[in-house]
Amino acid sequence: MTTTTDTATAFPLAFTTTPSQAARDQAERDAILASPGFGKHFTDHMVQITWTLDDGWHDAAVVPYGPISLDPAASVLHYAQEIFEGLKAYRHADGSIWTFRPEANGLRLQRSARRLALPELSVVDFLESLRQLIAVDGAWVPSAPETSLYLRPFMYASESFLGVRAAQKVDYRVIASPAGAYFHGGVEPVSIWLSTDYTRAGRGGLGAAKTGGNYAASLLPQAEAYQHGCAQVLFLDSEEGKYLEELGGMNLFLVRHDGTLITPSLRGTILEGITRESVIQLAKDRGHAVEERPVAVDEWRDGVASGEITEVFACGTAAVITPIGELKSPDFSIGDPGRGAGEFTMSLRQELTDIQYGRRPDRHGWLHRLG
């Protein structure tokens, strides 16, 4: 085993690779890639890097995919000291494999780490971890339209210690899961449920960190959304219950009739989506105004009633851009689920996916080659 200490220089950690003895053959892989779904199947390998207070990041390795052994006292199991990232590897027409703005994911993982009192992994090592996994599992990147290999880096407190303090042993891993086209048979607007009883994040809390606890908090309201026939839940601010925040795992945009995009400003309770930032950039490039500010739910309701708000969509890596047809709440509903997806929404979606799949010039230098 090679061991290198992270010196936070431009040199990534040196990785060792242990090939899986249980790797699927091409026929098995093709059968999975023909209908991958989302988050159900995993590639043959995973990345692991360990951090200890004494030695920093070390033991970087690509190893066979498999169960993780954890001591029952591992602090992540008790205090949820955990963060993650999500990005995709896309296969271009020439067979090459690319990912989208991974430096932004690496920087966000660092910000999440700071908030959760976890150690920061350098962006260089983050990028190298993705490259190393693709080097062995690149064949798992599907090539059918709108498919990808979803990459899930994550980090958790693995120290066995029940005292409440930041762990002194932490593990970083990357697993990968082939993902099918999110929408089968065309992009359809979804209905979303407005949660009035629950919020996702409070002032000074974890809202801006990509951490499992935020998702745990969203599961009950998400179940409520399903009960009301809605695909996702929308949260309002925790202080006044008036302002739009985001969905459980996607950021929100309203489109005004004059083409202006309106999105809730980041104020510590909203996750800074990379898709959100990219949508803002693409809209500005086209000459559209973009307003980042507090947006009251009443503005949505009144705007739809008056015709001022013409389209609403949510965005995030997994589904890219999802048109929202209707907002339902216990007291009212806004919009019309039967109305088709908005034109601006769909053209932004097309432009973004064209860039990601190499069908259109990458004028912002957003793509990063992985293989």
Ligand SMILES: *Cc1c(COP(=O)(O)O)cnc(C)c1O
């Ligand atoms: C990951 C995530 C998003 C979307 O971020 P992208 O970088 O666009 O994928 C939005 N909200 C929450 C809560 C998230 O965890």
